[in-house]
Amino acid sequence: MDASTNIRPDKAFAFEVIEKNTRAIATLGDAIFYFAELGMQEHESARLMTEILAEAGFTVERGISGFPTGFLATCGSGTPVVAMHTEYDANPNNSQAAGVAEHKAIVDGAPGHCEGHNVNAAVMVAAAIAAKRAMDKHGLKGTLKVFGAPAEEQLVSRPYYVRDGLFADVDVAFHDHIAGEFKTEYGLLQTAAVNSRFTFRGETAHSSMSPWQGRDALDGVVLMDMGLAQYREHMRPTMRAHRVITDGGDQPNVIPAKATVWWCFRDVDADGARALFEQGRRIAQGAAMMTNTEVEVEVMSAVWPTRGNQVMAEIVQRNIELVGMPAWTADEVALARAVQEKAGVKPVGLATQIGRLDGPGRQIAASNDCGDVSWAVPMARLQFPSNLPHVNYHHWGAGVTLATSIAHKGAVVGAKALAASVLDIFAEPALAERAKAKFKEELGGKVYRPLIPADQKPPVELNHALMERFRPAMRAHYVAERPRFV
Numbered sequence: 001m002d003a004s005t006n007i008r009p010d011k012a013f014a015f016e017v018i019e020k021n022t023r024a025i026a027t028l029g030d031a032i033f034y035f036a037e038l039g040m041q042e043h044e045s046a047r048l049m050t051e052i053l054a055e056a057g058f059t060v061e062r063g064i065s066g067f068p069t070g071f072l073a074t075c076g077s078g079t080p081v082v083a084m085h086t087e088y089d090a091n092p093n094n095s096q097a098a099g100v101a102e103h104k105a106i107v108d109g110a111p112g113h114c115e116g117h118n119v120n121a122a123v124m125v126a127a128a129i130a131a132k133r134a135m136d137k138h139g140l141k142g143t144l145k146v147f148g149a150p151a152e153e154q155l156v157s158r159p160y161y162v163r164d165g166l167f168a169d170v171d172v173a174f175h176d177h178i179a180g181e182f183k184t185e186y187g188l189l190q191t192a193a194v195n196s197r198f199t200f201r202g203e204t205a206h207s208s209m210s211p212w213q214g215r216d217a218l219d220g221v222v223l224m225d226m227g228l229a230q231y232r233e234h235m236r237p238t239m240r241a242h243r244v245i246t247d248g249g250d251q252p253n254v255i256p257a258k259a260t261v262w263w264c265f266r267d268v269d270a271d272g273a274r275a276l277f278e279q280g281r282r283i284a285q286g287a288a289m290m291t292n293t294e295v296e297v298e299v300m301s302a303v304w305p306t307r308g309n310q311v312m313a314e315i316v317q318r319n320i321e322l323v324g325m326p327a328w329t330a331d332e333v334a335l336a337r338a339v340q341e342k343a344g345v346k347p348v349g350l351a352t353q354i355g356r357l358d359g360p361g362r363q364i365a366a367s368n369d370c371g372d373v374s375w376a377v378p379m380a381r382l383q384f385p386s387n388l389p390h391v392n393y394h395h396w397g398a399g400v401t402l403a404t405s406i407a408h409k410g411a412v413v414g415a416k417a418l419a420a421s422v423l424d425i426f427a428e429p430a431l432a433e434r435a436k437a438k439f440k441e442e443l444g445g446k447v448y449r450p451l452i453p454a455d456q457k458p459p460v461e462l463n464h465a466l467m468e469r470f471r472p473a474m475r476a477h478y479v480a481e482r483p484r485f486v
């Protein structure tokens with residue numbers, strides 16, 4: 001069947017816009033790949049995205065909800081109000097050269113994209129521009145809101161946006177994320193999580209001469225660890241607790257007066273994650289009592305489990321089917337297989353079939369801060385095929401494709417499906433009403449209340465020192481070409 005013969009004119013036009021901009025889409029994704037900025041430090045990435053959106057006629061607001069690297073770009077007016085949102089942060093020690101089937105850093109030890117949020121950003125910007133052009137040309141009414149969401153890897157920004165009312169007037173929302181497949185899902189898809197720092201404070205003393213005069217903050221961290229290790233026996237099988245000690249003192253002959261451990265508590269629902277966090281807090285207080293120290297608890301981020309709305313997923317699925325998979329070259333497939341072999345996974349190459357939507361998706365143990373949006377409004381998550389099947393994120397192998405023709409082709413089909421889905425809502429606003437009715441049914445009376453405290457401020461210093469350490473060396477690899485969208 002030739003779908004292009006009966007495609008709605010506004011959609012066909014949006015596809016033309018995307019086709020004309022394939023080079024700009026590739027260049028934008030590559031630029032963010034080489035910026036490789038950690039969460040809360042995405043200054044270059046956000047600047048480039050907002051400049052492009054402003055040039056395309058969007059009204060851009062930067063620094064929303066107290067996030068210096070967050071933004072909201074708006075076009076159109078009135079209802080329906082459709083939101084798009086995605087992330088553009090990298091990960092520590094994930095620097096990986098593009099297009100080579102071996103573990104090779106661009107800058108040793110530096111942050112890098114080994115998941116593909118750089119491509120998420122290119123897809124969102126391209127889809128937003130194409131949708132806007134099609135709305136203008138075909139007289140489609142409504143408001144399109146494009147949210148830049150910092151620090152997804154630390155699950156930070158979107159719960160603040162929701163808490164601060166930025167989604168209050170939004171009817172439906174779309175999130176786009178890279179994958180090894182082209183698909184969408186509905187139902188509960190990811191887990192709830194609470195990220196929290198526990199800082200113990202005691203008193204220094206000479207560790208050998210007068211240890212009895214000290215109060216050891218590191219002992220508090222260690223005993224909290226032991227308390228949670230014992231508690232694991234009584235955790236529900238769906239719960240997860242993992243940690244890193246970010247400050248364990250300075251040198252062994254000084255009793256540490258300060259020590260910090262960063263815990264992440266997860267469960268399949270917000271109540272479970274909250275309960276596990278509260279248990280962790282009690283254990284921390286017990287550890288403080290045992291060590292004559294004090295403990296301060298700081299919630300850095302807390303998210304609800306991501307859910308997909310069925311009506312929204314069906315809209316996205318129809319557009320995925322309309323757009324279809326990219327055609328891969330033999331070289332692209334060979335690169336994919338080579339990386340998969342080195343990563344120790346099945347060398348299946350690249351996906352050739354679109355994902356099916358034949359029932360609720362599977363809830364996985366990862367989290368995404370878009371979760372809170374998905375409890376505030378009906379949301380769809382579009383996954384586009386710019387990465388390798390089976391290779392795990394944050395492994396070097398998941399960085400190889402991200403600035404290559406594989407990522408570029410996946411971004412083009414992703415942007416088309418996303419733009420088309422957004423246009424469906426503007427062309428047929430009744431779809432938004434149907435999505436809302438289904439959403440009400442899906443929530444089953446469950447009331448959303450943010451897991452982040454009401455007075456919590458964004459952690460603006462997060463990753464600052466680490467990013468600044470590597471930025472000068474990384475700058476030498478920045479893409480010289482400026483993406484130009486027409």
Ligand SMILES: [Zn+2]
Nearest residue numbers: 115117152177
């Ligand atoms: Zn991600």
